[in-house]
Amino acid sequence: MSDTNENTATTGFQRVLETLADVVIHVAVLALLGLVVVQGWQVFARYVINDSPSWTEPVTLLLLSTAMSMGAAAGVYTNRHFGFFLLAEHINPAIKRVIDALVPLIIAVIGGFIAWWGWVLWMDGLHIKTAGANLPQSVNYLPLSIGGALMAVFALNRMVLAVHAGAGSADTVAEGDR
Numbered sequence: 001m002s003d004t005n006e007n008t009a010t011t012g013f014q015r016v017l018e019t020l021a022d023v024v025i026h027v028a029v030l031a032l033l034g035l036v037v038v039q040g041w042q043v044f045a046r047y048v049i050n051d052s053p054s055w056t057e058p059v060t061l062l063l064l065s066t067a068m069s070m071g072a073a074a075g076v077y078t079n080r081h082f083g084f085f086l087l088a089e090h091i092n093p094a095i096k097r098v099i100d101a102l103v104p105l106i107i108a109v110i111g112g113f114i115a116w117w118g119w120v121l122w123m124d125g126l127h128i129k130t131a132g133a134n135l136p137q138s139v140n141y142l143p144l145s146i147g148g149a150l151m152a153v154f155a156l157n158r159m160v161l162a163v164h165a166g167a168g169s170a171d172t173v174a175e176g177d178r
Contacts, residue, residue, distance in 0.1 A: 017153070021077040021154065024073050024077075031066040038060050039060060042056040042060075053132075058131075058139070073147045073150035073151045076111070076154040076158070079158065100162040108151070111151030111155055114145070118144035118146075121138055125138025
C-alpha cells in the first residue's frame with residue numbers, strides 16, 4: 001500500500017481536508033477506545049456484579065459503526081484502502097493515469113450511495129427507540145452516512161489531484177518532444 005499525500009504545494013482546501021481527515025481518524029480512535037470501555041464494563045457487570053446493563057449493546061453497535069465508517073473515510077483520504085498497487089507499477093503510464101482518476105470516481109460514487117442511503121435509513125428510524133438505551137433505533141446509520149459523505153469528498157479530491165498530476169506529466173512529455 002502506498003501513501004500518496006505527496007503534495008508539495010498545499011492549498012488552503014488541502015489543509016482543510018487534511019485537518020478534517022485528522023479529526024476523522026481521532027473520532028475513529030475514540031470510538032474504538034469507547035468500545036473497549038463499554039465492552040469491559042459489560043463483562044465486569046455481567047460476571048462480577050451479576051447485573052448486565054441493557055444499554056451496552058446499542059452503544060457498542062454505535063461505536064463500532066462510528067469506528068468503521070470514520071476509519072474507512074480516513075483510509076480513502078490516505079489512499080490506504082484495498083488496491084492492486086503492485087499491478088499498477090507494471091502497467092503503461094497512460095493507462096495508470098486513467099486508472100488513478102477512475103478509481104477515486106468509483107469510490108466517490110459508492111461513498112455517495114452509502115451517504116444517501118445511510119441518511120434515508122437514519123431518518124426512517126428516528127421515531128423508534130432502541131431496546132435498552134434512549135437512542136433512536138437508526139442511530140447506527142448516522143455515522144455510516146457521515147462516513148460515506150467523507151469518503152465521497154476525499155475520493156473526489158484524490159481524483160482531482162490525479163487528473164492534475166496526469167495533466168502535469170502530459171505537459172512535461174509534450175514539452176520534451178518539441
